[in-house]
Amino acid sequence: MGDIGLLMDGFANALQPIYLVYALIGVTLGTAVGVLPGIGPAMTVALLLPLTLTLEPTAAFIMFAGIYYGGMYGGSTTSILLNTPGESASIVTALEGNRMAKAGRGAAALATAAVGSFVAGTIATMLLTLVAPTVARLAVQLSPADFVALMVVAFLTVAAMLGTSPSRGLASLGLGLFLGLVGTDSLTAQQRFTFGIPALADGIEVVVVAVGVFAVGETLFVAARLRRGPVPVIPVSGSWMTREDFRRSWPAWLRGTAIGFPVGTIPAGGADVSTFLSYSAERKLSKRKSEFGKGAIEGVAGPEAANNAAAAGVLVPLLTLGIPTSATAAVILAAFNSYGIRPGPLLFENEPELIWALIASLYIGNVMLLVLNLPLVGLWVRLLQIPRPYLYAGILTFAALGSYAVGASTTDLVLLGLLGLLGWAMRVFGYPIAPAVIGLILGPIAEEQFRRAMQISQGDPTALVTSPFAAITYSVLIGLFALSWWLRRRQSRLAAEVLGDDDVVPATEALPAGEVVDREGSGEPQPTGVLPVALLDPPAGTTPDDERGDRR
Template sequence: MDSLNSLIDGFGTALTPMNLLWAAVGVLLGTAIGVLPGIGPAMAVALLLPVTYGLEPTGAFIMFAGIYYGAMFGGSTTSILLNTPGESAAVVAAIEGNPMAKTGRGAQALAAAAVGHFAGGMIGTILLVVLAPTVAALAVDIGAPDYLALMVLAFIAVTSVLGSSRIRGLASLLVGLTIGLVGLDQMTGQQRLTFGSLQLADGVDVVIVAVGLFAIGEALWVAAHLRRTAGEAIPVGRPWLGGEDVKRTWKSWLRGPLIGFPFGAIPAGGAEIPTFLSYVTEKRLSKHKEQFGKGAIEGVAGPESAASASAAGTLVSMLTLGLPTTAVAAVMLAAFQQYGIQPGPLLFEREPDLVWGLIASLFVGMVLLLALNLPLAPVWAKLLRIPRPYLYAGILFFAAVGAYAVGGEALDLVILLVIGLIGLGMRRYGLPVLPAVIGVILGPAAEQQLRRALQISDGSVTGLVNTPFSITVYAVVVLLLTWPLLRKVVVRRRNVSA
């Protein structure tokens, strides 16, 4: 009941004209940037960070939430009409959506995807409302050793669950931790890795690292391998669904979130696994198995619904535990830190207006997105024809704006370029980018909690594992370290059915 009251208060915050405006701007920008080929949700959120610098936190995060969900809505348009998914979560949408578009059913594919996102987002956000306060209440007493355990969990999760090579994931994490070390030591004020530079003494701003790795690194990598003949987008009319289509898809829309939400909340790589599992489930349950691979509408509806629900699940662990499980959550965590707000169990107590306003605006954003996407899909689809030189020049341009806006320093632009070149190298040699970003964001905090915990226990290592919570989390860490064996089973199954 308590959370229902808080949610109603949240709607009071979200429905003020200014916040409604920020939500609308957020979903518009998010959809537009999500539709643009080559830009996934993480880069969209990183590029749009500077837009929020002038806003107060509540408005900024309401806009952010709109960008996040909008980018997911827009991303499926790209997969269906271009058949070139930019991110792993959109791969499944292309498998069935693109054949549908090719056989003249693009409008139905877009509608099934849009309603799927809406249903998944709605159900996922309702689960967020129900679960998040409970999780936060359970975790509210946690101390330094518990926080450290959570961060270790995040480190291990991003390095060993994501990507194909653990060594490369670990290398990426260590590079991130190193960048996080630059600057004054928080406890003694000693300069570390600053090489006497005054500007480096402030440390490297997290936003610059995120924009450098996600935006500059990606733009330079694409520039090195630019496809000279861009894929042709399939023209499409206004999305609509016939009665027969709705009869086939409504169960898929409802099943998707059941798979997507739990996978979003745990550090298992975001939407990639749940969209795939949802696809397999729909294929198994469908009465039209022969259509799969040639444009089965259930294969669009279920996975898209699962993807949106997993985004809501991501927010549960991000808001209540401060644990980012996806790249977008990592960038949002960085944004919270910009405002001096630390997501975690205390967030719901300390910033109820912000949190509940944010959650309420997710519902508002979802309605706005459905209203925007169904009638305007043909307009959004026009964005697919943007000339690639303009697209990537624009990414560099806005990345530069963002990095400069952080502190008004030209040196930040040079650091941004250097980090972008690191990002380019990482893409060339298959080092995943996410562990580095998580390392920069959580590294300094983890060090502080480690030193605090050991100060309390007077240097005894047992001080790190003296609570049930931390022991539980370390048990999960051990489980994750044995995950490759389990993963092999999943991958084998995936290869059989794909």
């Protein structure tokens, strides 16, 4: 099999000192942004997009992939030691991990998360190595109409799955698609929606949109309702994993991987869904059901493994089809675009060196991450304690830097501010951000494929659905919606169940009295429409379970 040889070449390439340095920078940055609240891997890669002007592609992608993987590791530290999970992918980890930390077993929770992430990340990267070239070989035969079908699938599933309500996801997608329209039409050189402003003729930079809605939007959102007071970090205590911990963890790691990788490859909302599924599997299979909700190590091991395996899974459609199914993947796709490299079936043929060095760097990055996250965890805990005013001031400074650097123009800064207001409004009114980013980046590509398909068929729209592949894809789409509806119901039922149990356990005792506001509620989105402002501090039990049940 030639792929093994190519992978070895990739290792030879990726092990060059300069690439190792970029990998190390990537995973370190990734862990840092994973740990820090307020910023995530999507935004970080977006901020670094200006580097694509000067950095060679292999170095840039090794770094970006490191950030992506690192973000998955870092998130677990935050959710174990700070019981206010921000990323939905780590909510589940917080359930058991946080209990373990409060019970003095924080070290074991961090260890099972890090080792589980490593095991899952490595196995899933192996699966990626095996699956991706095959998918690419098959995908070479796809016609533009088939790609249109795939992109329709990606748009609809992403809009429906990311976020709390499909209609709001669709709205967010529409906003992103509109922003993607602004500029000059690539085929006919006509200006569209530029409002006569010359600076808009080249379109709105992806960096500006992504950074605006993520970073500036988040900063405004936090500024408007900052949780005051010191950051309550639970000290890391207890021993690293005991033999018993290990015995209980490893089957959970493997099951998490088996759940996470396939869920990552289909556009089903990426990591979130896989963690919920893994958690429910662990709970069902456990012989110690009573421990769940009180710090069962399987409840950390499984979801954390699933989380990382899903990250590798997301790379399969990104690299082989050019279709991003998460916000970070979309921003990485934008980086490919800015190099003039088109991810898709031909990527493996046209850029074998780049792609295999990238895949090899994923293995290397995983090893680095294990080292960074186990012995050096103390460092990241320190990072968690950064006073929030400085953290958000820093995020805004970076946002301004990234947006200015890409075009050296103050117009971009004005746009950044306006898009920041949009991002803030979207957060307050419960519109998911990721579909907008995916629409912005994938929209123009979808339009091009659509017009090519129509040219080939000489204007006959039925050609879009009559190719066998497209026909199958649309049928699968319908099936997928049935499936995701079921997954969603399960997820929300589980969330209700799990967080319902959670409410019973008084969780605030380990934290300074008087400082904690609604720790329990923050694990689950609150229906703010009904929460009157005066109801500042509901005791843990006041959110009735049925409130969650009927909301979705």
